[in-house]
Amino acid sequence: MRPKAAIYVLILACLAFAPGAHAQDGLGKGHGAESRNMRLLGASDLQGRAAFQPVIVKQGERWIAYIGHSGGSAMNPLTGNVEPNGTSILDVTDPRQPKYLHHLPTESAAVVVGAEGGGAQMLQVCAGKDLPKGDPARFYMLRTDGSKAHEVWDITAPERPVRISIVVSNLRSTHRQAWECDTGVAYVNSGLPDWQVLRMTQVFDLSDPARPLHIRDFALPGQQPGAPKRSDPRLYDGHGPFTTGPKGNRLYFGYGYVGSGAFQVVDRKKLLEGPKEPTPENLLYPQVSFQAVGTWQAVHAVYPLLGMEVSEFARSTRGQMRDFLLVLPEAIANECREERPMMFVVDITDDTKPFGVANFQVPQEGGNYCTRGGRFGPHQTQENLTPIYHKRIVFVAWFNAGVRAVDIRDPYRPKEVGFYIPATNQHTEPSCVKAEGGVRCKSAIVTNNVEVDDRGYIYMTDRVKTGLHILELTGEARKIADFKQ
Numbered sequence: 001m002r003p004k005a006a007i008y009v010l011i012l013a014c015l016a017f018a019p020g021a022h023a024q025d026g027l028g029k030g031h032g033a034e035s036r037n038m039r040l041l042g043a044s045d046l047q048g049r050a051a052f053q054p055v056i057v058k059q060g061e062r063w064i065a066y067i068g069h070s071g072g073s074a075m076n077p078l079t080g081n082v083e084p085n086g087t088s089i090l091d092v093t094d095p096r097q098p099k100y101l102h103h104l105p106t107e108s109a110a111v112v113v114g115a116e117g118g119g120a121q122m123l124q125v126c127a128g129k130d131l132p133k134g135d136p137a138r139f140y141m142l143r144t145d146g147s148k149a150h151e152v153w154d155i156t157a158p159e160r161p162v163r164i165s166i167v168v169s170n171l172r173s174t175h176r177q178a179w180e181c182d183t184g185v186a187y188v189n190s191g192l193p194d195w196q197v198l199r200m201t202q203v204f205d206l207s208d209p210a211r212p213l214h215i216r217d218f219a220l221p222g223q224q225p226g227a228p229k230r231s232d233p234r235l236y237d238g239h240g241p242f243t244t245g246p247k248g249n250r251l252y253f254g255y256g257y258v259g260s261g262a263f264q265v266v267d268r269k270k271l272l273e274g275p276k277e278p279t280p281e282n283l284l285y286p287q288v289s290f291q292a293v294g295t296w297q298a299v300h301a302v303y304p305l306l307g308m309e310v311s312e313f314a315r316s317t318r319g320q321m322r323d324f325l326l327v328l329p330e331a332i333a334n335e336c337r338e339e340r341p342m343m344f345v346v347d348i349t350d351d352t353k354p355f356g357v358a359n360f361q362v363p364q365e366g367g368n369y370c371t372r373g374g375r376f377g378p379h380q381t382q383e384n385l386t387p388i389y390h391k392r393i394v395f396v397a398w399f400n401a402g403v404r405a406v407d408i409r410d411p412y413r414p415k416e417v418g419f420y421i422p423a424t425n426q427h428t429e430p431s432c433v434k435a436e437g438g439v440r441c442k443s444a445i446v447t448n449n450v451e452v453d454d455r456g457y458i459y460m461t462d463r464v465k466t467g468l469h470i471l472e473l474t475g476e477a478r479k480i481a482d483f484k485q
Contacts, residue, residue, distance in 0.1 A: 029443060030423070030424030030425075030428060030443035030444065031372065031421075031423065031424055031443075031444060031445075032423045033420075033421060033422055033423040034367070034402070034419070034420075034421040035418075035419065035420045035421070036418050036419055036475075037405065037417055037418030037419075037473060037474050037475040037476060037477035037478070038403070038405060038418045038419060038420040038458070038471050038472070038473055038474065038477065039420075039471060039472055039473075039474050040420065040422070040469060040470070040471055041095045041096050041457070041470045041471060041472055042092075042094075042095050042096045042097060042098050042469075042470045043098070043422070043467055043468060043469045043470065044088075044090060044098045044100060044467055044468045045425065045427055045466075045467040046067060046069070046088050046100075046461075046465075046467045046468050047074045047075065047076060047077070047088070047100070047103065048074045048075075048427040048465050048467075049069045049070075049072065049074050049085045049088065049119075049465060050069055050070040050071075050072055050085065050119070050429070050462075050463055050464065050465050051067050051068070051069055051070070051088075051448065051449075051461035051462055051463070051465075051467065051468060052067075052068045052069060052070055052119070052121035052122065052448055052449055052461060052463070053067070053068040053121060053122050053123055053449050053451075053461070054066070054067050054068075054449060054450075054451045054459045054460075054461050054468065055123055055124065055125050055451065056092065056384075056451060056452075056453040056457075056459060057125045057127070057139070057453075058453075058454070059127075059139055059156075059158065061093070062091055062093050062158075063091070063092050063093045063453060063455070064089065064090070064091060064092070064101075064155075064158050065088075065089070065090045065091075065092045065098070065459060065468070066087055066088075066089055066123055066125060066141060066155070067087065067088040067089075067090070067461060067468060068087055068119070068120050068121045068122055068123045068143065068144070069085035069086060069087065069088065069119040069120060069121065070085060070111070070112075070118050070119045070121055070463070071084075071085060071108070071109065071110050071111040071112050071117070071118020071119045071146070072084075072085045072109060072111050072118070072119065073085060073109035076103045076105075078100070078102070078103065079103075083103060083105035084105045084106045084107065084108055084109035084119070085105070085106065085109070085118070085119035085120070086103060086104045086105040086106045086119060086120045087103070087104040087120050087123060087141075087143060087161075088100065088102075088103055088468075089101045089102040089103070089104065089155075089158045089159070089161070090468070091158075092453075092457075092459075092470065095457050095470040095472075096470075098468070098470065101158050101159045102158060102159045102160070102161070104120070104153070104161050106119055106120050106145055106146050107145070107146070108146045110146065112147060116173070116175055117144075117146065117147035117173045117174050117175065117191075118146055118147065119146065120143045120144050120145060120146070121144055121174075121175070122143065122144045122174065122175060122176055122177045122189075123141055123142060123143040123144070123177070124141070124142045124143075124177050124178065124179035124186070125139065125140070125141050125142075125155070126139070126140050126142075126179055126181035126184075126209075127139055127140075127181065128140060130181040130182060131181060131184050131206075131207055131208075131209065132182075132183065132184050132207040132208075133184065133207045133208035134184075134207070134208070134209060137156070138154055138156040139154070139155050139156050140152055140153065140154060140155065140164075140209040141153045141155045141161070142167070142177055142179050142186060142188075142206065142209075143177075144174040144175075144177070144188075145169075145174075146174070147171060147172060147173050147174055147191065148169060148170065148171050148172075148174070149166055149167070149168060149169040149170075149171060149174070150166075150167040150168050150171075150174060150177070150188045150190070151163055151165065151166045151167060152164055152165045152166075152167060152206065152209045152210070152212070154209075164209060164210045165209060165210050165211065165212055166212075167186070167188065167204055167206070167212040168188070168190060168202060168204070168212075168214075170193075171190050171191045171192065172191035172192075172193055172198070173189075173190070173191030173198050173199050174188070174189055174190060174191065174199075175189035175199055175238070175239060175240060176188075176189045176239055176240030177189065177240065178240060178241055178242065178243050179206065180243055180245050182245060182246075183207065183245065183246060184205055184206050184207025184208070185203065185204070185205060185206070185207075185215070185243075185272065186203070186204045186205075186206045187201050187202075187203055187240060187241050187243065187251070188201070188202050188203075188204065188240070189201060189238055189239065189240045190202045192217065192225075194225040195217075195219060195223055195224065195225055196222065196223050196224070196225070196227045196228075196229060196230050196233065197219055197220075197223040197230075197233055197234070197235070197236065197237055197238065198233050198234050198237050199237050199238040199239075200217060200218065200219035200223060200238045201217070201218045201219065201238055201240060201241065201253070202214070202216075202217050202218075203215040203216050203217070203218060203271070203272065215272060215276075216271070216272075216276040216278075217278055218271060218278075218283065218286075219238060219278075219283060220236055220255070220264075220283065220290075221280035221283045221284050222280065223236070223283075224278040224279070224280065224283060225278065227280075232260075234257035234258075234260075235257070235260050236255040236256055236260055236262055237255065237256060237257045237260075237298065238253070238255060239253070239254035239255060239256070239298065239299060239300055239301070240253065240254070241253045241254075241266070241302075242301075242302050242303060242304060242383070243268065244268070244304060244306070245268075246268065246269075248268075248304075248306065249267060249268045249269055250265060250266065250267070250268060250288070250304070250351070251265075251266040251268050251271065252264070252265060252266075252302040252304055252325060253265075253266060253302070254298070254299035254300055254301060254302050254327075254328075255298070255299055256293075256297065256298035256299050256329075257298050258297060258298070258332055259295045259296075259297060260292075260298070261292070261293040261294070261296050261297055261298050261299040261329045262290060262291060262292040262293060262299060263290075263291055263293070263299050263302055263325070263327050263346075263354075264287060264289070264290045264291075265287070265288040265289045265290075265325075265348065265351045265352075265354070266286045266287055266288060267286045267287075267288055268286075270285055270286035271286040274286055288351050288352055289351055289352050289353065289354055291346075291354050293327065293329060293344070295339055296329040296339060296341055296342075297329040297330050297331065297332050297338065297339070297341055297377075298329060298330045298332070299327055299328065299329055299330075300328055300329070300330035300379055300380060301326075301328040301330075301378075301379065301380040301381055302325055302326065302327055302328070303325070303326040303328075303381040303383075303394065304323070304324070304325050304326075304348075305323070305324040305325070305326065305391055305408065305411060306323045306324075307321055307323065308321065308322055308323065308324055308391060308411055309321050310322055310410065310411070310412070311409075311410065312410065312412070319349075322347060322349045322411075323347070323348045323349045323351070324345055324346060324347055324348060324357075324411045325345075325346045325348045325354065326343055326344070326345060326346075326381060326394065326408075327343070327344040327345075327346055328341075328343050328344075328378040328379065328380065328381065328396070329341045329342070329344075329377075329378070330377070330378070330379050331375040331376055331377025331378065331379065331399055332375065333375070333433075334373065334374055334375055334431045334432065334433045335370055335371065335373065335374075335376075335433050336364070336369075336370035336376055337433065340361070340377070341377035341378055342359045342360060342361045342377070342378065343359060343360040343361075343378045343396060343406075343414075344356050344358075344359050345357050345358040345359065345360070345411050345412070345414060357411065357412055358411065358412050358413065358414060359414075360396075360406055360414040360416070362376075362398055362401045362404055362416070362419075364376065367401060367421075369400055369401050372400055372442065372444045373400065373430070373431045373441070373442025373443060373444035374399060374400035374431040374442070374444040374445070374446040374464065375399035375400060375431070375446055376398075376399055376400050376401060377398065377399055378396055378397070378398055378399075379396075379397045379398070379399060379447075379448060379449070380396070380397045380448070380449050380450065381394050381395060381396050381397075381450070382394070382395045382450050382451050382452045382458075383451065384451060384452050384453065384454070386452055386453070386454050386456070387482060388452070388454070388456045388481050388482055388483060389452060389456070389481055389482075391408070391409070392407070392408070392409055392480050392481055392482065393405055393406065393407060393408065393417070393473075393477065393480055393481055394406045394408045394414075395450045395452065395458055396450065397447045397448060397449050397450045397460065398419075398447065399446050399447055399448075399463070400421075400431075400444045400445060400446055400447075401419070401421065401447075402419055402420050402421030402422065402445065402447050402460070403419060403420050403421075403447055403450045403458065403460045403471070404416055404418075404419045405417050405418035405419060405473065405477050407477075407480055409480070417476060417477040417480060418473060418474075418475070418477035420458075420460070420469070420471050421445060421447075422445050422447075422460070422462070422466060422467075422469045423445075424443050424444065424445055424466060425466055425467070427465040427466060427467065428443050428444075428445065428462075428464055428465060428466045429443075429464040429465045430442060430443045430464075431443075431444060431446065431464060444464075445462050445464070445466045446462060446463040446464045446466075447460050447461070447462060447463070448461050448462060448463035449461050456472070456473070456481060456483055457470055457471065457472060458470070458471040458472065458473070459471075
């Protein structure tokens with residue numbers, strides 16, 4: 001190639017992946033990276049596996065990222081074998097050079113329709129020193145095993161995980177988990193065969209991870225065994241809770257599948273100590289409030305913002321401090337073939353009477369998200385309440401619009417202060433819709449989950465096999481965060 005031609009090709013390549021590069025070339029071949037006030041530090045292709053939940057913990061002198069995967073399989077270069085998707089384990093001590101340590105497969109490579117329940121999507125990690133009956137020298141991981149089970153692994157040596165217990169098995173579905181490291185109580189989404197809904201919540205005592213103890217089963221009245229059979233077993237399907245632990249004494253549950261979203265506030269103490277028999281009365285006993293959100297799809301995630309000081313109310317004699325809940329209905333259909341999902345801000349200062357006060361949306365026009373391929377809308381926020389960001393910035397996984405950084409200091413006026421959309425790559429799986437004359441497919445990233453670590457780094461995972469991207473805030477967004485912690 002002549003020198004001038006080589007330079008020209010290099011310039012074109014740089015432009016294709018520069019911030020602001022827009023989606024699709026007319027042939028559905030993908031897009032470049034786009035960003036504002038967020039910068040890419042490092043990335044991993046995760047062996048080309050569809051990724052779901054990331055959890056990042058400090059183990060000794062290392063920072064380790066555990067990534068849950070959806071169903072399917074891929075070649076593991078570390079072993080030379082094709083392995084069913086499970087859990088990727090990476091050393092991210094240097095976020096600019098993540099090192100892939102191990103892939104912990106599941107037994108089944110089955111791809112579940114809708115992607116929920118396959119692989120080992122969901123996981124939680126607790127240090128043994130934090131658990132009431134844990135070994136102080138060890139670390140433990142709770143993860144799903146496909147649609148059939150929840151299990152606990154000893155991950156003290158991340159390169160050599162050892163399974164130490166099966167929490168529950170013979171299930172027909174699994175999904176979200178929440179594990180209180182200080183109490184050992186775990187809330188897991190399970191599909192018990194005799195319940196009248198695909199997924200409900202089981203509560204276990206995992207204070208000793210090697211000896212799980214069942215506490216109770218929980219769902220909405222009418223979903224219990226023996227209730228009249230329902231025409232739609234996914235109506236108000238369980239998505240699991242966000243727990244505030246014993247100090248906050250609240251659990252916030254999301255419910256729903258297509259067009260049947262809702263959220264529920266639950267008294268944690270009543271749930272754990274109240275009557276356990278799953279009668280309608282006992283299931284209703286711990287409920288503080290229940291709110292349907294209408295046709296805006298499933299409520300996949302909720303995120304509490306408790307004790308928010310609202311500067312606008314500083315001179316008011318009452319109500320300067322209020323509680324809020326972010327409610328995220330999940331975008332389901334590709335290319336906006338549904339009602340527009342958005343993130344709602346709900347005032348729960350009196351959590352017996354929640355009411356909406358604001359919403360946050362990503363404008364479609366800014367990126368032609370309805371035509372670039374994949375889903376467009378919210379899915380999940382970070383779950384780590386690090387003081388660097390908590391009550392300041394919320395990071396939201398917005399599917400084909402990447403990760404959005406939202407200034408939430410004034411919950412009545414959430415404001416976007418940054419975003420990052422990775423470039424597609426050779427692993428990116430096309431997203432398809434039925435169109436006139438057949439099926440139309442386009443390649444676009446579909447950011448599924450986002451998490452932060454206690455150093456302030458941001459981790460985003462891709463639903464369609466694009467991999468893991470590690471970010472940091474820049475510019476005005478970084479000034480909002482508190483890096484003095």
